[in-house]
Amino acid sequence: MNRAFWTSITLVVMLATISCSAATQQNASLAFDPGGAFEFWVPADLVFQRNESSDDLLVFYGNDEVELFYVERLGLVLDKDSHQFAERTLEQFASPHGPRQFAVEGSLQEIEVDGRKGTLVDYTFRSSQQVDVQERRIFVIVGQMGYTITYSNQKERFPERIGVLKEILADWRWLNGE
Amino acid sequence: MVSNRNLGRFGELIAIIVVFLAVSASASAAEMAALDQFEKSIGESAAEELIKRNGGEYYPPLQQQLWLDEIFNRLRNVVKRDLPYSLTVLNTQDINAFALPGGYVFLTRGMLRFLSDDQHAMAAVLGHELAHIEEKHGLQAVLRQMGLTVLMEVSLLWFDAATSEDIRLASTALVEMAQAGWGREAEFAADRIGQQLAAEAGFDPAGAVFLQERLLGLDQSDLPMMLFRTHPDTIQRRRRCEQALRQYWSEPKSWQPVDNSSLGSANPAPHLSVDPLGRFRLESRPDLNGEELLQVFDEQNQHMVNWFEDQPARQPAWSPDGRELAAAVWSGSSWDIWIVDRMGRKQRVFAYEDADLAYPMWSPDGRMIAFQRTDGNGSAVVVVGYRHSGARVEFSDLEQARPWNWSDWGLIVQKVDSEDEFLIVEPPPTAEVTIRNPVPQILERKPRIAPEVIKESDTIILRRPNILQP
Numbered sequence: 108m109n110r111a112f113w114t115s116i117t118l119v120v121m122l123a124t125i126s127c128s129a130a131t132q133q134n135a136s137l138a139f140d141p142g143g144a145f146e147f148w149v150p151a152d153l154v155f156q157r158n159e160s161s162d163d164l165l166v167f168y169g170n171d172e173v174e175l176f177y178v179e180r181l182g183l184v185l186d187k188d189s190h191q192f193a194e195r196t197l198e199q200f201a202s203p204h205g206p207r208q209f210a211v212e213g214s215l216q217e218i219e220v221d222g223r224k225g226t227l228v229d230y231t232f233r234s235s236q237q238v239d240v241q242e243r244r245i246f247v248i249v250g251q252m253g254y255t256i257t258y259s260n261q262k263e264r265f266p267e268r269i270g271v272l273k274e275i276l277a278d279w280r281w282l283n284g285e
Numbered sequence: 286m287v288s289n290r291n292l293g294r295f296g297e298l299i300a301i302i303v304v305f306l307a308v309s310a311s312a313s314a315a316e317m318a319a320l321d322q323f324e325k326s327i328g329e330s331a332a333e334e335l336i337k338r339n340g341g342e343y344y345p346p347l348q349q350q351l352w353l354d355e356i357f358n359r360l361r362n363v364v365k366r367d368l369p370y371s372l373t374v375l376n377t378q379d380i381n382a383f384a385l386p387g388g389y390v391f392l393t394r395g396m397l398r399f400l401s402d403d404q405h406a407m408a409a410v411l412g413h414e415l416a417h418i419e420e421k422h423g424l425q426a427v428l429r430q431m432g433l434t435v436l437m438e439v440s441l442l443w444f445d446a447a448t449s450e451d452i453r454l455a456s457t458a459l460v461e462m463a464q465a466g467w468g469r470e471a472e473f474a475a476d477r478i479g480q481q482l483a484a485e486a487g488f489d490p491a492g493a494v495f496l497q498e499r500l501l502g503l504d505q506s507d508l509p510m511m512l513f514r515t516h517p518d519t520i521q522r523r524r525r526c527e528q529a530l531r532q533y534w535s536e537p538k539s540w541q542p543v544d545n546s547s548l549g550s551a552n553p554a555p556h557l558s559v560d561p562l563g564r565f566r567l568e569s570r571p572d573l574n575g576e577e578l579l580q581v582f583d584e585q586n587q588h589m590v591n592w593f594e595d596q597p598a599r600q601p602a603w604s605p606d607g608r609e610l611a612a613a614v615w616s617g618s619s620w621d622i623w624i625v626d627r628m629g630r631k632q633r634v635f636a637y638e639d640a641d642l643a644y645p646m647w648s649p650d651g652r653m654i655a656f657q658r659t660d661g662n663g664s665a666v667v668v669v670g671y672r673h674s675g676a677r678v679e680f681s682d683l684e685q686a687r688p689w690n691w692s693d694w695g696l697i698v699q700k701v702d703s704e705d706e707f708l709i710v711e712p713p714p715t716a717e718v719t720i721r722n723p724v725p726q727i728l729e730r731k732p733r734i735a736p737e738v739i740k741e742s743d744t745i746i747l748r749r750p751n752i753l754q755p
Contacts, residue, residue, distance in 0.1 A: 159728075159731070164726075166728065168730060172730065172732075173730060174730075175728060175729075175730050177728050179725050179726060181723040181724075181725060182719075182723055184722055184723065185721070185722045186722070195722070195724070196724050196725055199347055199724045200347070200727065202344075202347070203344035204344050204345060204346060204347040204350045205347055205727075206727055232727070234729050235729060236729070236732060240729075242727070244725070246725075253723065253725075255725040257725075257728075259728070
């Protein structure tokens with residue numbers, strides 16, 4: 108199936124779910140992975156970006172000019188666990204090919220996402236729009252498939268808005284039994 | 286006074302010269318290693334100078350670098366020489382690429398941007414540069430240019446008696462020559478071998494044609510003068526690369542349908558032909574002269590649309606993604622193959638002055654289209670054209686044949702004079718670039734480009750937002 112088809116399906120499912128699930132999750136909508144690996148509730152202040160999304164990438168914009176939430180499926184990764192996956196990624200981000208002024212904030216932390224082990228890391232960088240951005244990224248490997256769940260905002264706004272990510276992770280569900 | 290030690294060196298030097306002059310086919314492993322070491326030394330020294338002269342090194346964004354690395358690594362896996370091949374992107378907007386002896390390949394930032402959407406054309410560029418190194422064009426050129434004097438000095442270096450000044454002089458000459466090209470015949474050879482390397486690495490050898498076409502499409506002022514001054518005529522290079530394409534397809538083999546059901550028509554009858562996205566229906570109706578006219582009905586707006594400029598059209602075939610329709614269209618003097626998009630805009634026309642074209646047939650991935658070309662003598666051959674390029678592969682060995690079906694096995698053609706005789710020919714296998722151990726992206730929101738709307742009494746002002754260029 109092509110990308111447009113799957114993104115359309117995701118959008119339709121999300122919109123349909125908004126109307127029928129209002130009683131259980133006020134002002135939230137349910138997002139499905141087009142590949143069927145996960146689902147999560149999207150807070151009302153995040154808006155799905157169809158044109159930015161694909162089969163392997165779900166993108167949501169927040170309220171201001173920078174706030175962003177996205178989930179990426181990378182396909183098969185060769186790392187033995189999420190920690191190695193995170194370390195390898197950070198090494199690449201810190202290379203000259205990564206974003207400007209990239210810096211890891213704190214250390215890598217273990218986290219559980221719906222019962223699966225993941226690795227969480229915060230980092231900062233200077234965006235192409237010259238904004239200092241802070242991101243929190245969670246690395247998870249499910250059946251050798253690498254996933255990252257990322258919340259991004261201006262550095263100053265990050266601490267007050269990071270609760271959005273916690274809210275999303277609280278109701279995150281992996282759908283396959285691998 | 287000449288010492289015994291120097292006499293010994295002189296003997297070894299003579300041996301090296303013999304190796305150079307005899308192009309070293311029968312040279313010993315040790316002599317070859319010495320040559321390779323010399324090549325690496327001058328290449329290494331020249332590389333620094335070349336980077337300096339071209340704006341320094343540029344570090345592409347991570348995902349683009351991974352893409353480029355993957356293409357380069359696939360090519361590196363099929364080269365024959367055991368060299369520490371490296372690829373450096375130069376921080377200049379010029380559209381160019383270079384190779385230096387010893388395994389140094391350079392691509393400009395301008396070239397990277399120019400070809401960032403076409404893995405096959407990029408493989409053609411890198412394959413071309415690797416071919417220069419494989420064929421030792423740089424080494425041969427520097428030796429020709431500087432003659433045996435330098436050869437002797439360099440050889441002395443290997444026997445511990447020369448200074449780094451010798452290498453510096455040789456490498457300076459090398460930088461000049463690398464930027465000027467290695468000569469006409471070397472460029473033709475690099476095109477041919479680079480195309481072969483690209484095909485062996487799983488890229489479409491037609492990428493070399495795409496590349497030349499894109500260069501031809503550039504405004505001449507966009508190209509650095511050196512590319513025009515030193516490289517052979519681009520039109521001639523394009524033609525040579527195109528002529529070589531047939532050799533990458535398999536020889537035609539006899540093919541038998543598994544059962545009668547597999548003999549179904551590949552292009553459905555026009556009256557049944559609805560586009561894969563379900564909006565346009567094709568209808569075939571005879572005109573006043575009895576000529577079959579293909580018409581397109583827009584189901585959404587419930588009216589006929591004119592996609593063929595009122596010309597008779599036949600044998601329609603939708604591209605697998607439903608975005609384009611191919612058909613044989615009467616041009617007034619011959620039948621051509623038109624490809625139109627879903628707005629009816631002509632995207633590409635395949636035409637020959639002295640031949641009629643018929644039976645367009647898409648490849649399963651939609652990148653190519655096969656059709657039959659019949660000349661004035663009734664001789665029919667199969668031609669494969671590319672959707673996004675003028676590249677064509679002429680199958681003069683598939684005479685009196687027409688495309689019948691194109692599946693994942695290959696292009697199946699039917700002999701015109703025999704309903705049940707089929708041949709199959711397989712295209713060169715290609716593989717998309719996939720990153721072996723992928724790295725996630727860092728996304729940024731796209732800047733808002735909608736204008737700011739300001740209402741002042743009965744006036745509405747649209748203010749363009751400020752957008753910072755990355």
